[in-house]
Amino acid sequence: xxxxxxxxxxxxxxxxxxxxxxxxxxxxxxxxxxxxxxxxxxxxxxxxxxxxxxxxxxxxxxxxxxxxxxxxxxxxxxxxxxxxxxxxxxxxxxxxxxxxxxxxxxxxxxxxxxxxxxxxxxxxxxxxxxxxxxxxxxxxxxxxxxxxxxxxxxxxxxxxxxxxxxxxxxxxxxxxxxxxxxxxxxxxxxxxxxxxxxxxxxxxxxxxxxxxxxxxxxxxxxxxxxxxxxxxxxxxxxxxxxxxxxxxxxxxxxxxxxxxxxxxxxxxxxxxxxxxxxxxxxxxxxxxxxxxxxxxxxxxxxxxxxxxxxxxxxxxxxxxxxxxxxxxxxxxxxxxxxxxxxxxxxxxxxxxxxxxxxxxxxxxxxxxxxxxxxxxxxxxxxxxxxxxxxxxxxxxxxxxxxxxxxxxxxxxxxxxxxxxxxxxxxxxxxxxxx
Amino acid sequence: xxxxxxxxxxxxxxxxxxxxxxxxxxxxxxxxxxxxxxxxxxxxxxxxxxxxxxxxxxxxxxxxxxxxxxxxxxxxxxxxxxxxxxxxxxxxxxxxxxxxxxxxxxxxxxxxxxxxxxxxxxxxxxxxxxxxxxxxxxxxxxxxxxxxxxxxxxxxxxxxxxxxxxxxxxxxxxxxxxxxxxxxxxxxxxxxxxxxxxxxxxxxxxxxxxxxxxxxxxxxxxxxxxxxxxxxxxxxxxxxxxxxxxxxxxxxxxxxxxxxxxxxxxxxxxxxxxxxxxxxxxxxxxxxxxxxxxxxxxxxxxxxxxxx
Numbered sequence: 001x002x003x004x005x006x007x008x009x010x011x012x013x014x015x016x017x018x019x020x021x022x023x024x025x026x027x028x029x030x031x032x033x034x035x036x037x038x039x040x041x042x043x044x045x046x047x048x049x050x051x052x053x054x055x056x057x058x059x060x061x062x063x064x065x066x067x068x069x070x071x072x073x074x075x076x077x078x079x080x081x082x083x084x085x086x087x088x089x090x091x092x093x094x095x096x097x098x099x100x101x102x103x104x105x106x107x108x109x110x111x112x113x114x115x116x117x118x119x120x121x122x123x124x125x126x127x128x129x130x131x132x133x134x135x136x137x138x139x140x141x142x143x144x145x146x147x148x149x150x151x152x153x154x155x156x157x158x159x160x161x162x163x164x165x166x167x168x169x170x171x172x173x174x175x176x177x178x179x180x181x182x183x184x185x186x187x188x189x190x191x192x193x194x195x196x197x198x199x200x201x202x203x204x205x206x207x208x209x210x211x212x213x214x215x216x217x218x219x220x221x222x223x224x225x226x227x228x229x230x231x232x233x234x235x236x237x238x239x240x241x242x243x244x245x246x247x248x249x250x251x252x253x254x255x256x257x258x259x260x261x262x263x264x265x266x267x268x269x270x271x272x273x274x275x276x277x278x279x280x281x282x283x284x285x286x287x288x289x290x291x292x293x294x295x296x297x298x299x300x301x302x303x304x305x306x307x308x309x310x311x312x313x314x315x316x317x318x319x320x321x322x323x324x325x326x327x328x329x330x331x332x333x334x335x336x337x338x339x340x341x342x343x344x345x346x347x348x349x350x351x352x353x354x355x356x357x358x359x360x361x362x363x364x365x366x367x368x369x370x371x372x373x374x375x376x377x378x379x380x381x382x383x384x385x386x387x388x389x390x391x392x393x394x395x396x397x398x399x400x401x402x403x404x405x406x407x408x409x410x411x412x413x414x415x416x417x418x419x420x421x422x423x424x425x426x427x428x429x430x431x432x433x434x
Numbered sequence: 435x436x437x438x439x440x441x442x443x444x445x446x447x448x449x450x451x452x453x454x455x456x457x458x459x460x461x462x463x464x465x466x467x468x469x470x471x472x473x474x475x476x477x478x479x480x481x482x483x484x485x486x487x488x489x490x491x492x493x494x495x496x497x498x499x500x501x502x503x504x505x506x507x508x509x510x511x512x513x514x515x516x517x518x519x520x521x522x523x524x525x526x527x528x529x530x531x532x533x534x535x536x537x538x539x540x541x542x543x544x545x546x547x548x549x550x551x552x553x554x555x556x557x558x559x560x561x562x563x564x565x566x567x568x569x570x571x572x573x574x575x576x577x578x579x580x581x582x583x584x585x586x587x588x589x590x591x592x593x594x595x596x597x598x599x600x601x602x603x604x605x606x607x608x609x610x611x612x613x614x615x616x617x618x619x620x621x622x623x624x625x626x627x628x629x630x631x632x633x634x635x636x637x638x639x640x641x642x643x644x645x646x647x648x649x650x651x652x653x654x655x656x657x658x659x660x661x662x663x664x665x666x667x668x669x670x671x672x673x674x675x676x677x678x679x680x681x682x683x684x685x686x687x688x689x690x691x692x693x694x695x696x697x698x699x700x701x702x703x704x705x706x707x708x709x710x711x712x713x714x715x716x717x718x719x720x721x722x723x724x725x726x727x728x729x730x731x732x733x734x735x736x737x738x739x740x741x742x
Binding site: 063064067070073074093096097098099181185191245246247248249250253256257260262388389391392395398399402403406424427428431432 | 491492493494495496574578579580581594597599600602685686687688689690691702705706707708709
């Protein structure tokens with residue numbers, strides 16, 4: 001009898017709570033370790049207060065998420081999420097879609113000081129002068145060194161590398177057998193357009209016109225700029241000479257090569273660090289360094305993804321979404337998120353927190369990305385290229401990389417790719433005006 | 435020697451079924467879920483793709499306009515489309531013979547019972563039972579450009595390693611071979627069924643006439659199996675024209691778009707490039723090709739086959 005009463009009271013209690021509670025949907029694309037870290041943040045948020053419940057859902061890859069969003073919007077908005085995580089290169093698309101509630105509007109309405117943001121993530125996700133998305137997971141590309149190989153070859157470790165220096169080191173680190181066949185590669189870079197983009201930015205060049213699409217909507221790609229051409233030329237030449245490995249487009253295939261000690265230098269994202277460290281184990285000491293550049297180091301753009309608020313919900317729901325965003329922006333939350341994921345914080349003052357400091361002392365390689373960010377110049381080159389059709393254009397760039405590796409001159413491969421990419425961009429821009 | 439082939443089960447005329455009053459309704463109710471699912475997930479999307487292929491859409495697909503055959507005209511002028519069609523047929527041209535021959539060898543080995551036949555049947559069928567994703571990952575390790583098992587084996591016997599999935603020449607054939615491998619079990623089952631339909635008396639008669647096993651194979655097995663072989667070949671062709679998972683997992687259409695087959699082009703244009711209308715036009719074209727092949731199959735098997 002008494003038990004029934006207690007149960008009844010509990011049921012009534014939860015009923016009244018449920019009436020007050022606001023539930024919002026959050027779609028993300030973080031799988032594996034990153035997915036667990038994301039779910040942990042959501043759980044912490046739900047436990048930290050009793051008014052808002054965030055219902056998180058893993059929606060597959062970023063492209064899958066965008067397709068789901070697109071389908072929901074096509075169906076008149078039925079089932080669309082309040083908050084969605086979309087990759088970096090979707091920034092132009094999200095702004096053009098008209099489906100996003102700009103973060104800046106909410107921040108201003110809630111008196112949130114936007115200067116708390118680290119400038120690069122803020123610049124990256126600002127479209128036509130307005131901040132649209134919150135950089136959730138932010139990364140940049142870094143160099144990975146097999147420190148043991150470096151030492152054996154008598155090459156001193158350095159923080160910054162020009163492309164020419166990197167080439168010299170890669171050649172020195174290449175080991176060949178008696179027949180001249182490579183047994184250890186000097187360098188391994190997965191075939192990914194991102195590295196061409198970042199090399200352009202880090203050398204002070206643009207990947208698309210109108211200053212990376214930051215002064216006005218981009219109408220042409222400029223990935224045949226001198227820096228990108230030099231990078232591709234060197235990379236392709238080293239592959240043809242057996243100094244650099246060609247493991248294709250799959251990052252994992254390059255990472256296993258590096259982790260087994262069969263490539264001495266590699267280029268990946270800072271977000272790969274946890275995974276690579278785990279793969280390397282005790283095989284050799286690993287060191288990371290800043291991304292290479294052509295003549296003078298400008299700074300890299302951020303990669304990763306941002307979370308956006310979707311339009312069409314009532315004030316109560318939007319306010320709940322903002323509370324969730326606000327929670328993600330707290331330095332303590334940021335600290336929890338970056339420790340162990342390899343991403344870097346997007347608001348100021350996180351690196352000084354004791355927990356973060358300790359983590360960085362334990363594994364100094366995690367500081368490389370952050371220091372690279374802090375020492376990057378803040379300009380339209382390091383803001384990153386903002387354009388539509390980016391996924392398709394990346395495919396075109398990747399084909400150009402593959403063509404160059406087979407012997408087509410880098411300049412020619414990129415010039416030809418530009419023709420195709422410009423058509424894609426023109427078609428995208430036309431579809432926006434429609 | 436004159437043999438009249440028995441009718442295959444699927445061409446036998448079914449006895450006329452008559453429903454009593456009330457039973458018809460019950461039967462109709464029973465098929466409703468199946469038909470509804472088919473309408474919802476096959477017929478409706480197909481019609482939708484046809485309809486969409488005559489339109490242009492804005493960025494989010496929230497407004498569209500009728501453009502007639504513009505998408506088809508663009509498709510026929512698009513070199514990327516033709517490259518994908520070419521890749522598709524090269525792919526099929528490798529998959530079909532490899533899978534057919536391997537399947538036939540497997541079927542011949544297990545068609546007649548012998549001790550342990552169950553083990554071999556299981557082993558052969560295993561390749562079909564392995565999910566595409568698992569098989570693709572395993573093959574990815576096997577074919578890794580530097581540390582893969584195959585390349586290490588090649589180096590161990592003094593040959594040089596090959597860029598199996600990272601060169602535009604090798605990637606498509608390599609994918610075709612692993613696709614054929616995955617289909618061997620299914621092919622073997624169909625062919626085993628075909629083999630078991632061949633009357634044992636014929637082999638006995640042939641042996642009495644002094645025919646060796648080679649002669650028996652060419653004079654009895656192959657001719658009598660040929661309708662099944664033809665059917666299986668068509669089925670392989672149809673499935674290889676829509677191979678997707680292994681390509682998506684292993685090469686994503688690269689290197690240099692060499693493995694961007696027709697259906698992968700459709701996928702990329704729709705779900706990456708957000709040009710659903712253009713992807714629909716290409717999908718409809720692929721659908722028509724598949725329809726043609728299916729019609730061919732029905733036409734061939736709808737008739738009785740006699741050997742005189």
